[in-house]
Every structure is written in C-alpha cells, then in structure tokens.
Amino acid sequence: MATNPPKLKTAITANERLHNLKKTFEAKYGESPLFYACAPGRVNLIGEHIDYCGYSVLPMAIEQNIIAAVSVNNSGTIQLANTNPQYKDFTVSCFEDIVVDRDNPKWYYYFLCGVKGIQEKFGIAHLSGMLCVVNGTIPPSSGLSSSSALVCCAGLVTMEANQKSLSKVALAEICAKCERYIGTEGGGMDQSISFLAERGTAKLIEFQPLRATDVTLPDGALFVISNCCVEMNKAASSHFNIRVVECRIATKMLAQKRGLDSSRLLKLAEVQMALKVLHPEPYGREEICKVLDITSEQFSTELLSANTQHVTQFKLHQRAKHVYSEAARVLQFKKVCDSKPTGSIQLLGDLMNQSHASCRDLYECSCPELDQLVDILILAHPHPKMLAALHILYLRFQLV
Ligand code: ADP
Ligand code: MG
Secondary structure, three states: OOOOOOOOOOOOOOOOHHHHHHHHHHHHHHOOOOOOEEEEEEEEOOOOOHHHOOOOOEEEEEEEEEEEEEEEEEEOEEEEEEEEOOOOEEEEOOOOOOOOOOOOOOOOOHOOOOOOOOHHOOOOOOEEEEEEEEEEEEOOOOOOHHOOOHHHHHHHHHHOOOOOOOOOHHHHHHHHHHHHHHHOOOOOHHHHHHHHHHHOEEEEEEOOOOOHHHHOOOOOEEOOOOOOOOOOOOOOOOOOHHHHHHHHHHHHHHHHOOOOOHHHOOOOOHHHHOHHOOOOOOEEEHHHHHOOOOOOOHHHHHHHHHHHHOOEEEHHHHHHHHHHHHHHHHHHHHHHHHHHOHHHHHHHHHHHHHHHHHHHHOOOOOOHHHHHHHHHHHHHOOOOOEEEOOOHHEEEEEOO
C-alpha cells in the first residue's frame, strides 16, 4: 500500500476556512482578529473508557478541529459567536463569576469551561475583554471529542488574551479538570491528546504524572474512522457518568473487601486486584452502603455525580472487567507497534475488535448502529492492511 494513500478532496482547504473565518469575524465585529487558536479532535485507537480509571490510553489527533478567531479589548465583556447558526451568540461580563450551567449544556458553556479553568489557574480577577468567533469541523457528539477540542481551544484563547503562558502538559491538565464544570467526569485523554499530539504518530497517554509517548504505527496501516451517525450528547445525559460512578464504586468495593482504606481510593487502577470479590450484577445501593459501611447520604454525595442520583442498580463487575481487560489491550497494542512482529496489522486489528466487543457487551457503551457498522467492516475486510478505527459512541439505549 502506498505510504501516502489518496485523499478525498475535502469541501474546503484549511486556508479557505481561515479566510472565511476572518471575513465572518470582520463582518460581525467590524475589526480584524488579533490571533487564531486551534485544537484538534481525536480518535482513540484503543483504551476505551479507562482514562478516568487511571489507565493508559492510545489515541491520535485527527484533522478535524475547532478554531477560534479572537481580538482583545477592555470592554469588560467576552463576546462569543459561532459560524454555525445552530450555535447562538453569547456574552458574559468579565466582572462577574463565570457560571457554567451543567443542566443546560449549551455550546458556549464548554467555551466558558476553558475560560474559567485559566482564570482559576492564574487567579485572574478581571479577565481581558474578547471578541471571538468559533468554527468547528468535528462531528459533534460522535465520539471524536468535539467538546474537549472546544474547551482546549477556549483555554488556549484565554491564556493568550490574558498574556499568560503555560506548557502543553499544564494546559492539558487544566482543561481536563475544567471540562468537568459541564458535568461530564472524564479522565483527561481528550484534552491531553488535543495538546500533545504530533503529526505522524499516535501517542500512549499515561496519567499521574501526565505524559505522552510516541507510538509509531506499522507501515501501511490505514485507519478508517467511520461515523454510524448516532449522536450521544455526554453532558445532556447521564450514560457517560453512570459508567464513571460504577467504576468508582467498584473501586471502593474491591478495596473494602481487601481490607484497604477505601475512603482514599477512587480509581480502579489504584486497586487492581482479583475481580472475583465482585458477584454477578447488579448491585443495589443498600448492599453497597453496607459493604462500604457508609450512609445512603454519603453514597449520594461522595460517590455519585449530580446527574446519576437517580440510579439504584450498578453493574460493577462487568464494568471493572472491561476496564482491566482494556487496560491490558492498550499495553499489548503498544508492544505490537514497538516490536512490529509479522502480521502486526492483523494483531492490532484483533485487539481493536476485542476492544469493541468489550465495549459492546461489558461496558454497554455501543449502540446497534455502531455494532452493525463494525460487523460490516469486519466482514467486508476491504484490504488486508486496513484497520477499522471505529470511533466508539457512548451508549444511547437500554440502561439500568
Ligand atoms: P463529543 O463526543 O463530540 O465530545 P459531547 O457530547 O461531549 O460529544 O460534546 C458535544 C457538544 O460540544 C455539542 O453539543 C456542542 O455543545 C459542543 N460543540 C461541538 N462542536 C462544536 C462547534 N463546532 N461549535 C460549538 N460547539 C460545539
Ligand atoms: Mg465530549
């Protein structure tokens, strides 16, 4: 296979896009942008839903991104606009606390997450005024992390507008934390790859401390990122956070059974041990409280998130099983990329297929449309060197 596979012509080149953004900015605000900021989306090759459990993941950035055109002023306001008319204008005052309404996750609240993160990092009392127009090409709510690209872009914009400077790692850590203002309790992969990605390489992202290591994929491997066109808005639903809290509770249960101090442990990676202490699903609140020796009140405030308070039954065993097996697959994937044995591409494909099966059956974060797409791609097997990097949609059907 050619090392440079033929590319479909995209509707618009990067230069045309920037030019159009500049024109929109000028038409809207009557002045030219002072600077532009850009943050890419990503596809996770392997390591689904394990970053928030403390495990390493293996994503790469994609061409689709969020860009912002910005000018700075002392108007005392931040004015946000979007080239997509679906996303309405919004203005906030630089003299009032920035409020992110997680019950109503409009696009500008993601932007304000990034603003707030930088403001808090530097303790900025009064932010610089800004005029801003955002343009994005990442399909939203499709598992390519448009939300984090937007938060990261906003963090970058705010840092620059307020004449601050940070390393990429620091920016990634701040943006991972501040995206949680919107309510989704992610683990930090998306913001990390958005800042730390480099052309021509995937990255193994490890946490605590955050670091990114190049993973060179085998020559000729071609990744197809296909969209099953089912959307899942993570902040507007509780599906994502239910998985997060289930893993958190599984951690506590495992720790408690093993006589560890469960009050200090939050991540499965921190308590990696035999799964057999967990019984078949599901677990009820009462039983969990009993094992952990906590009150129902403590359970709600310390373990659940705001949007998972209604959940009464938890699938701890299968969620933990996915996380532990997926974490092992990430390491196997990296090993194949590093040692490049014969049949590397087949081995990587097998790991990705196992990952999908685990997401589908144990983590239940797929949907019928995505499963069908995966089946079609596996059956079609259009080229022996083709891998299907299917971006995984977070579940939209049958939940507890
Ligand atoms: P994803 O998997 O893409 O991160 P999320 O549900 O986490 O999906 O985030 C999607 C949300 O991000 C959208 O509902 C929208 O509010 C915001 N978003 C994505 N792309 C854009 C964009 N180009 N402009 C403004 N907001 C965007
Ligand atoms: Mg997201």
